[in-house]
Every structure is written in C-alpha cells, then in structure tokens.
Amino acid sequence: MHFRGSKIILFLGYLFLYLPLICIVVYSFNESRLLATWTRFSFKWYGTLLSNPIILRATWTSIKVACLSATVSVVLGTMSAIIITRFTKFRWKPLFIGAITAPLVMPEVVMGLSLLMLFVGLERVFGWSTGSGTTPIIIAHITLTLSYVTMLVHARLHDLDRSIEEAALDLGASPLKAFFVITLPMISPAIVLGWLLAFALSLDDVVIASFVSGAGSTTLPMVVFSSLRFGISPEINALATILMTLLSIGVIILAVLFYKKKI
Amino acid sequence: MTNPMYRAEEKVISWLVGIAKKISGHNLLIAIPFTWIFLFFICPCLILIEISLSESLIASPPYTSMVEWLSGHMLQIRMNLGNYLVLFTDEMYIRGFITSVFIAGMSTACCLLIGFPMAYAIARTPERLRNIFLMLVVLPFWTSFLIRVYAWIMLLSPGGFINSLLMKYNIIETPLQLMNNSFAACIGIIYAYLPFMIFPLYNAIEKIDYALIEAAYDLGCSPMKAFFSIVVPLSAPGIFAGSALVFVPAIGEFVIPELLGGAQTLTIGRLVWNEFFGNMSWPTAASLSIVLLIFVVFPIVLVQGHRETKFLSRN
Numbered sequence: 001m002h003f004r005g006s007k008i009i010l011f012l013g014y015l016f017l018y019l020p021l022i023c024i025v026v027y028s029f030n031e032s033r034l035l036a037t038w039t040r041f042s043f044k045w046y047g048t049l050l051s052n053p054i055i056l057r058a059t060w061t062s063i064k065v066a067c068l069s070a071t072v073s074v075v076l077g078t079m080s081a082i083i084i085t086r087f088t089k090f091r092w093k094p095l096f097i098g099a100i101t102a103p104l105v106m107p108e109v110v111m112g113l114s115l116l117m118l119f120v121g122l123e124r125v126f127g128w129s130t131g132s133g134t135t136p137i138i139i140a141h142i143t144l145t146l147s148y149v150t151m152l153v154h155a156r157l158h159d160l161d162r163s164i165e166e167a168a169l170d171l172g173a174s175p176l177k178a179f180f181v182i183t184l185p186m187i188s189p190a191i192v193l194g195w196l197l198a199f200a201l202s203l204d205d206v207v208i209a210s211f212v213s214g215a216g217s218t219t220l221p222m223v224v225f226s227s228l229r230f231g232i233s234p235e236i237n238a239l240a241t242i243l244m245t246l247l248s249i250g251v252i253i254l255a256v257l258f259y260k261k262k263i
Numbered sequence: 264m265t266n267p268m269y270r271a272e273e274k275v276i277s278w279l280v281g282i283a284k285k286i287s288g289h290n291l292l293i294a295i296p297f298t299w300i301f302l303f304f305i306c307p308c309l310i311l312i313e314i315s316l317s318e319s320l321i322a323s324p325p326y327t328s329m330v331e332w333l334s335g336h337m338l339q340i341r342m343n344l345g346n347y348l349v350l351f352t353d354e355m356y357i358r359g360f361i362t363s364v365f366i367a368g369m370s371t372a373c374c375l376l377i378g379f380p381m382a383y384a385i386a387r388t389p390e391r392l393r394n395i396f397l398m399l400v401v402l403p404f405w406t407s408f409l410i411r412v413y414a415w416i417m418l419l420s421p422g423g424f425i426n427s428l429l430m431k432y433n434i435i436e437t438p439l440q441l442m443n444n445s446f447a448a449c450i451g452i453i454y455a456y457l458p459f460m461i462f463p464l465y466n467a468i469e470k471i472d473y474a475l476i477e478a479a480y481d482l483g484c485s486p487m488k489a490f491f492s493i494v495v496p497l498s499a500p501g502i503f504a505g506s507a508l509v510f511v512p513a514i515g516e517f518v519i520p521e522l523l524g525g526a527q528t529l530t531i532g533r534l535v536w537n538e539f540f541g542n543m544s545w546p547t548a549a550s551l552s553i554v555l556l557i558f559v560v561f562p563i564v565l566v567q568g569h570r571e572t573k574f575l576s577r578n
Binding site (some may be wrong): 006007009010013014016017018020021023024027034076077079080082083087090092096099100102103105106107108109110111113114115117118121139140142143146200203204206207211221224225228229231232236237240243244247248251255 | 417560564
C-alpha cells in the first residue's frame with residue numbers, strides 16, 4: 001500500500017544522498033581547477049594523483065595497516081564472540097561485554113587521546129618505544145574494530161543451530177576440531193563481513209591515527225584530511241572517484257556471491 | 264642424599280605443570296581477548312583518569328605523576344581537581360559544551376525529519392525492492408567518511424558548486440557564506456549519520472501491521488491523526504535507537520566541525536584536539552574527555568540500554 005508522495009520522498013532522499021557524490025565524480029574529469037568553468041573532459045588529475053609520491057606511500061601504509069588490523073581483529077573478535085555466546089559460567093562476562101562494546105560509543109578523540117597516553121606511558125615506564133612505525137596505529141585500529149567484529153560474529157553464532165556442533169562433540173570430536181570443522185564454516189559469512197567492515201573502518205579513520213601515529217607514518221586519510229583543510233582540490237576528486245569505483249565493484253562482487261550463496 | 268638444586272628444579276617443574284593445566288582450552292581462549300581489551304582499552308581509560316587529575320608541566324611528558332615515592336619509603340598520592348574546576352568556570356569550555364549539544368541535537372532532529380519519511384516510504388515499497396532501497400542507503404556510508412565531508416566542502420565553499428552556479432547566472436554577486444558556520448557542520452553530520460537513523464526506524468516501521476492504520480481510516484480517523492496516534496508510538500523504539508545512534512557520535516565529532524564549521528564552531532571534540540595538539544595541555548584534554556564521557560555519553564548509553572531491555576522484556 002502506497003501513501004501519497006512516497007515516490008517523491010524516496011527520490012528527494014536519494015538525491016540528497018547521492019548528488020554530492022555525483023558532483024565529485026563529474027568534476028574529477030574537469031580539466032579546470034575551478035568549479036565555475038567546465039573546460040573539457042580530461043584525465044589530468046588522475047595523472048597528477050598517481051604521480052604524487054606522498055599519496056602513493058600513504059595509500060600503501062593504509063592498506064598495510066587495514067589488512068593487518070582487520071585480520072587480527074577478526075581472530076580476536078571471533079574468540080570474544082565465542083566467549084560471549086558460549087561461556088555461560090564465565091564470571092567476568094558483564095565486564096567483558098561492557099569493555100568490548102564500549103569503543104562503539106567512545107568518541108574517537110577520547111579513544112585516540114587515551115591510547116596515545118598509554119603508549120607514552122609504556123615508553124616511559126618500560127622503555128618500550130613504538131617508534132615511528134605503524135604498530136601503534138595497528139593496535140589502535142584493532143581495539144576500535146574489535147567491537148564491530150565481535151557484534152557481527154556474535155549475532156551469527158547466537159542464531160546458529162547448536163545441535164550440529166553438539167553432535168560432533170558427542171561423536172568424539174575434540175572441541176577444537178568441532179570448532180574448525182563445524183562452527184567456523186557456518187559463521188564464515190559473518191567473519192568475511194567482519195573483516196571487510198574492519199578493513200573499511202581502519203581505512204577510514206583519521207582521528208585516532210592522527211593521535212597515535214609517529215612522525216614517520218602517515219595514513220591516506222591523514223593526507224586527505226590535511227589537504228582538505230585548504231579547501232577544494234581536483235586531485236581529491238580523482239582519488240574519491242577511484243575509491244568509489246573500487247567500492248562499487250567490491251559491493252557488486254559481494255552481492256553476487258551472497259546471492260549465489262557462495263559464502 | 265638429596266640435591267637441593269634438584270629439589271628446586273622439581274618444584275619449578277611441578278609449578279609450571281600446574282599452570283599449564285590451568286591454561287587449558289577455555290581459560291586460554293578467555294585470556295587472549297581479555298588481555299587485549301585490558302591492555303588497550305581499560306588501561307588507557309585509567310591512565311586518562313590519572314592524567315586528568317595531574318598538573319600541567321612544561322616537560323616531557325607534560326604532566327605531574329599522581330603517585331610518587333617520597334624519600335624511598337613514603338607513598339605520596341596527589342590529586343588535582345583544578346582541571347575539572349577550570350572546565351566548569353571558563354566560558355570557552357562551557358560554550359564548547361553548549362555548541363556541541365546544540366549541533367548534535369539539531370542534527371539528530373533533522374536526521375529524524377529526513378529519515379522518518381524515508382524509512383516509512385521504504386517500508387511501504389513492495390517487498391522485493393526493499394533490500395535494494397536499503398542497500399542504496401548504506402552504499403554511500405561505505406565510501407570514505409572524509410570523502411562524504413569533502414563532498415559538502417565542494418558544494419558549500421565560497422568557490423564551491425552552489426556559489427559558482429548562483430554567480431554564473433547572476434543571482435548573487437558575492438559568494439554566500441554557506442560554509443564555516445554551525446549550519447554547515449549540521450549538514451555534514453546529517454549527511455554522514457543518516458543511515459544510522461534510517462535503519463532502526465525502518466526495522467520498527469516494518470513491523471507495524473498496516474491493518475491497524477486501515478482500521479483507523481475506516482473508523483473515520485484523519486491521516487494525520489492516524490499517523491501520530493498509531494505509527495509514531497509504535498515506531499518509538501526505532502526513534503529512540505536511531506536518535507541515540509546519531510547523537511552519540513555527533514557529540515564527540517571532530518572532523519566535521521573542523522572542516523565545515525569554521526573557527527568559531529568550537530565543539531568539545533575540537534577543544535580536546537586543540538588542548539592536546541595546540542596547547543600541549545594533556546591534563547586539560549584528559550579532563551575534557553572524562554567530562555564528555557561521564558556527562559554526555561554514559562547517560563545516553565545507559566538510558567538507551569535500559570529502554571532496550573525494558574522493550575525486550577515487554578515483548
């Protein structure tokens with residue numbers, strides 16, 4: 001049953017969501033630096049972007065950080081989800097759940113600040129220096145994304161039919177084997193989604209990375225953020241268009257895979 | 264003759280075996296994520312509290328330590344509440360809190376005004392189309408956050424899209440000041456967090472039995488009245504959840520007010536950043552963070568959590 005104007009509302013709503021992004025894509029192909037004049041179609045800004053060593057290095061750093069933190073986060077998140085769903089006798093569970101979900105509501109500035117203070121403290125007390133490497137960013141991103149992964153995997157584990165797992169245990173499989181052979185394949189869609197979400201969150205974060213990163217390591221969002229402070233730049237248009245294209249391809253592949261129930 | 268060394272070794276070995284037995288499966292599984300969360304979430308929070316109670320120093324690190332050993336055997340604990348006192352007396356911080364609450368509140372209200380009709384319209388489309396419409400809502404959310412903020416810089420800045428267009432057709436002569444005010448910060452937040460509002464609203468509205476509304480119509484209820492007396496109360500859990508999901512990240516937001524809000528839109532997030540990076544005043548930054556958590560974030564989370572459990576137990 002339609003109510004009057006529902007199509008207009010949807011049209012306006014999606015216009016609001018997509019028009020700004022379409023503007024970016026269109027103007028990434030404008031040769032002029034100014035928005036007022038459309039000179040001609042060109043790939044000029046893509047060229048300058050791809051020959052910018054700072055952006056290339058930062059992209060590589062970001063991808064490395066995102067891959068590593070997403071992987072660790074998925075492992076720890078799956079463990080935490082198992083603890084939350086399956087360990088009924090665990091005494092510290094409320095504290096555990098609270099601490100693991102707290103980063104979801106923690107303002108980024110507070111989280112960045114507190115982690116940096118921890119790293120400074122560690123260096124002062126134990127002499128353990130994180131140096132200028134990417135280690136602090138990776139640790140911070142794991143802590144940030146852990147809660148999201150845990151929630152995703154927990155939701156899946158919660159809905160799972162436990163009897164299959166119990167049957168395996170009754171037939172003499174060790175708990176470890178039952179997990180890897182029965183449970184893991186069944187929760188793998190949630191794990192894949194969790195990895196992708198953690199990857200995207202890590203690739204997106206600018207505040208926490210700015211706080212904890214040393215002088216030598218700059219991630220892509222940090223570079224973009226500092227250039228945005230100076231206003232419009234056609235190179236960022238080109239970068240955004242590339243990112244959006246990659247994203248759309250990724251989403252289409254995922255949608256097709258999920259549709260065909262491959263994962 | 265027993266060798267004392269041998270005895271000691273035996274003791275160590277049996278002790279290690281005892282530990283190894285305790286570190287079987289379950290405990291190890293609990294220990295790994297627990298250690299991580301303890302080290303990198305709980306410890307940083309405790310350190311933050313400690314630093315918020317210390318005094319600012321011009322040194323490295325720039326704060327006094329709370330616990331100190333005096334002449335080797337006397338423990339001295341110093342707590343300084345001065346940082347908190349400043350926050351509640353200095354006008355800049357008070358105004359920062361008001362600005363943050365105002366911007367977050369406005370954005371939440373606008374998100375609700377835009378999100379509710381959209382969620383309602385999506386819930387009323389044919390079932391096979393709903394997932395596509397919902398996916399179209401999340402899709403921009405997966406593009407980089409900074410890019411979504413940048414899109415609005417491009418639209419609103421003095422040399423941006425809207426001003427260029429208006430000037431080209433001679434509607435205005437000088438660029439309008441659309442950016443660098445709290446209005447722009449609100450738009451940025453609405454754009455960035457709208458999906459957080461639409462999803463819980465959609466989940467609540469989808470469950471409403473349409474027959475109820477039809478019954479109201481049949482009994483002579485006007486559409487407006489039917490909407491406010493049936494749809495709104497039944498979607499209340501979605502309204503509250505969505506509002507919390509927008510308000511909580513909006514209140515501590517740093518990037519959007521920094522890029523779109525201009526110099527005078529000083530939110531708490533920006534104040535924390537400025538105290539830390541600009542003034543090198545770690546204790547002030549820490550106490551600002553603690554106040555933000557205790558007075559703003561915790562109450563909302565607690566109320567929302569309470570509402571959710573109450574709602575779940577009622578159904």
